[in-house]
Amino acid sequence: MSVSLPNPPMAPADARAPRTVDDTGLPFLFLAELLAKVLHQRGQLRLAELAAHLKLNVSVIDPLIVFLRAEKLCEVVRIGSSGTDADISYLLTETGRLRAAAALGRNAYAGPAPVTLAAYTAQVAAQSVAGVQVTRAHMAAAFGGIVANPHVLAQLGSAMNSGRALFLHGLAGSGKTYLAERLRDLLTGTIAVPHALMVDGEVIPFFDAVQHLAEHDTVAASLGLDRGSAPDMRWVRGVRRPAALAGGELTLDMLDLRFDPHTRMYQAPPHLKSNNGIFIIDDLGRQRCSPEALMNRWIVPMDRNVDYLTLHTGHTFQVPFDVIVVFSSNFVPHRLSDGAFLRRLGYKIEVPPASTDEYAQLFRQACAGAGVAFDAEVFGYLLDCHAQRGVPLLACYPRDLVRQLRDLARYEDRPAELSRRTLDWAWENYFAAAGQAGVALELERRERGTMDNGNLMENTRAKF
DSSP states (O other), rough: OOOOOOOOOGGGGSSSSSSHHHHTSSOOHOOOHHHHHHHHOOEEEEEHHHHHHHHHHHHHHHHHHHHHTTTSEEEEEESSSSSSSGGEEEEEEEHHHHHHHHHHOOOOSSSOOEEEEHHHHHHHHHHHHHGGGOOOOHHHOOOOOOOHHHHHHHHHHHHHHSSEEEEEEEETTHHHHHHHHHHGGGGGGGEESSSEEEEETTTOOOOOOHHHHOOSOOGGGGGGGGTTTBBTTTTEEEOOOEEEEETTOOOGGGGSEETTTTTTTTOHHHHTTTTTEEEOSSSSOOOSSSHHHHTHHHHTHHHHHHEEEEEETTOOOEEEEOOEEEEEOOOOOOTTHHHHHHHHEEEEEEEOOOOOOOOHHHHHHHHHHHTTTHHHHHHHHHHHHHHHOOOOOOOOOOHHHHHHHHHHHHHHSOOOOOOOHHHHHHHHHHHHHHHHHHHHHHHHHHTTTOOOGGHHHHHOOOOO
16 A cells, blocks of 8 residues: 655745735734835835835735824825826825834835745755755866866765865965865756845845846746746745855854944845855965864854854844855864864865876966967976976966966067066066975975964965
């Protein structure tokens, strides 16, 4: 006897649009106040315009208008003679403007109606990044034409399947950041993101047009809704899985919910907006806070898949943490943190200097991009320079050296050429004597792990 399993619950963004105030999950008085704030900021509006702004059905807004009129906070203005609802618009009374101004003084948000935190949590779970599978074919497609160590690519692909945090380390210029940013192309599928969240009576704007790139807005038919139904427009659908990058500017304060007392608006932290995607922390060790403090901030989220944020009222609440965190640093992991943090890292991947063949490919690509003819003999001379002066074959050098050749050619008003003379000129500009010694010393320190914690912050500011 076969047993039919129940259908999985529908994700909030896939449900039909709310038809009543109760369907929204939001308090009636909150919605009435939000509507008043919109009228205060935008002035006289028709019912359809209010619905479009709030992303709510007219059937939800009607009782709110009735309430505002009964309280003498809103009045009807006829602007046409057709005798239809299209001639009717709504305007706040003087009492309504005072009430709306007071509401704006508490929280200035007057955008689309938010979704509840419970609905957002359920949506994040339904579109979890842990469900994304990365295969060798996916890696080949995402990194096609890119010169990279095959072993490193295999490690990255496996790490993405784990859904856990990963730590990329290697010399500055080895290509860590470039590889980390390309990981976004491995995140298949799209997600739904709310315009805003409501938590304990406060509204937190969420949708970010820079971080949340919408490829398309899914129509009701593709959601499997009944004919005549419409999707809940409080959600933006068809959004690419986000990938945020933070570097030396990152502070601990940026990882908390921020409330601006002047604008009376909240700003969600970047890792919350990165849910269902990846969050890259570049140049770990160069932030204004210590590496230990920054990494300790991530222990609970990475261990329990939840984070805790606090409103300016003091109310602390739990949010989902469905993010692949990518740490990128010039230093080996054990020099930056202790075992309690390191064991929560799924993968610790070293990006080594390029091999001779990889370096040749990179140099050929740089020459082709700059319109410089490649010369195998001169390239052999370049390899001798690296070997004699102890400078590793880092992925950034071909592009930077060839650009020096191009700049010199433009100054001398002639075609760019690759010769020993021009290469010596570029090398001298790019590598000062102290810089060459610094690269070799840094490589030796990385291999031996001799860098002391006292000099950590100062040394990580040096880029070789």
